Amino acid sequence: MRYKVLSVASEVYPFIKTGGLADVAGALPLALAELGMEVKTLLPFYPEVARAIPRDATTVVFEMEDLFGGPARIRSAKAAGLDVLLIDAPHLYDRPGGPYVTTAGQEHPDNWARFAALGRVGAMIGQGASGWQPDILHAHDWQAALAPVYLSFSGGPRPKTVVTIHNLAFQGNYPREILPGLNLPSTAWSLEGLEYYGSVGFLKGGLHAADAVTTVSPTYAEEIVTPEGGMGLDGLLRGRSNRLVGIVNGIDTAVWDPGADPMIPAHYGAKTLKNRAANKRAVEAEFGLAPGDGPIFAVVSRLTWQKGMDVLAGLCDDMVAMGVRLAVIGSGEPLIEGAFHAAHARHPGEIGVRIGYSEPLSHQLQAGADGLLIPSRFEPCGLTQLYALRYGCVPIVSKVGGLADTVIDANYAAVVAKVATGIIVDEVASAPLLDAIDRARRLYDDAPVWQAMQSRGMATDVGWTASAARYKDLYASLLKDRP
Ligand code: ADP
Ligand code: GLC
16 A cells, blocks of 8 residues: 655754654655655754755745744755655744754744644645645654644544654643644643643643554653653553554664765775774774774763763773773763763873764764763663664663664673674663673673674664564554545
8 A cells, every 4th residue: 555654853864963863754754665655754944954955946835824923835845865845934943053952052932833833734734735645644753743733623634643752851841821822722721632730742742642652662662651761641651552652763774884884984894894993993093092902982972861971971980991992972961071071181092072963973983983882771762773783883782762672682691692782781870881891891802702793783684674664554554444
């Protein structure tokens, strides 16, 4: 069956990216298209998107006089293999800063309107406003979650709706005062609607309104129905558990291909692992590390509490004492950034730190470091461990969410059975994490075992095909009763 799917997201690689959501929203439509589906992707026309897709490469498909305080044109274009629909509404999106924050790092004060607009336009396209009637509207995260809410309050043709939770820590909760601005009937303010402990909950409303809810790994699907992992929404999610599935993310294996990646100095494959050495030398040079034979472990991450980076930053001296070098690219909480800077100042030849965001450096670390550290306190899926597996960079991860679902720990049995692909730490605290790093270092010293882990990781299926098929099955189950 050739379903028509409208994917709605606030960031989509390669046009605009702040994290894994963009990677998924950019790659899943391509994988669904390969399974024969017709997918269009709706996103805001931020300045960065306008640089990637100039206005004169687009066609206006419909116009609105007033979308939350100003006019809007909905444009369509083909770019990077995707069929995109763009909300060109300068009063909402044409401004400096990132998609969510100002240049000073503060939330845009009208984010509620900016993302209500995304949901509103999504719902309109869901009802055929662009001259194309989708069967499925697939909304990603809170920024798109009002799309099913708007649909549930409008008559006429309606696609089935799916909301995917990429991170329950971000829910889009706003004071009740914004409610009139959303232009929804007063009945939307209810326990089954937007009302969430006295405020307006975008994600909460979307989870109620959607025909199905998914999240990005089976383990995270289990974690979010518990009080510890549910971040206040576990009750609602338990109530929807017959409609909640965890589908693990894949990665775009064309963008992330060590045999052809234009961002890395030396190409290699599982049979030519020795060519990786040139990438390790390049990492040493780039991060100012003293050349050596010992392992380099890397961090490519938001530097936040979620990612366990506070704990890791506290272990720098111990790692150096162990003979481990560390290369970090990331940005986030100032205290954590400062702790890594200070560690670099104490050990300039052993700890290299780049604060910021760099797509090329992220590829270069995956291609040249020996291991990738991901000690997250929670991790809905995580993509960097999947890139690491594909690049022969052994992931050292905590036992949560998608990390637990995608890495096989090198315990004795797994090493003997030749199935290990990484190192798993049970608890995100200093002593266990240091033990895991030490275990990784010792495994690294056993070259045949380490290389076998690298090759196995590289042979692991981390592509989208299997998971895209699961989304297709989900869509089919929602559409089966359709006349
Ligand atoms: P999250 O979305 O929670 O940050 P994921 O692991 O799903 O975590 O995705 C993070 C994405 O962002 C990956 O593609 C990773 O390579 C990228 N990334 C994170 N930090 C940086 C950085 N400082 N520079 C470049 N890429 C980064
Ligand atoms: C979120 C999660 C991350 C996940 C990504 C893509 O940013 O924090 O774990 O991989 O979304 O689904």
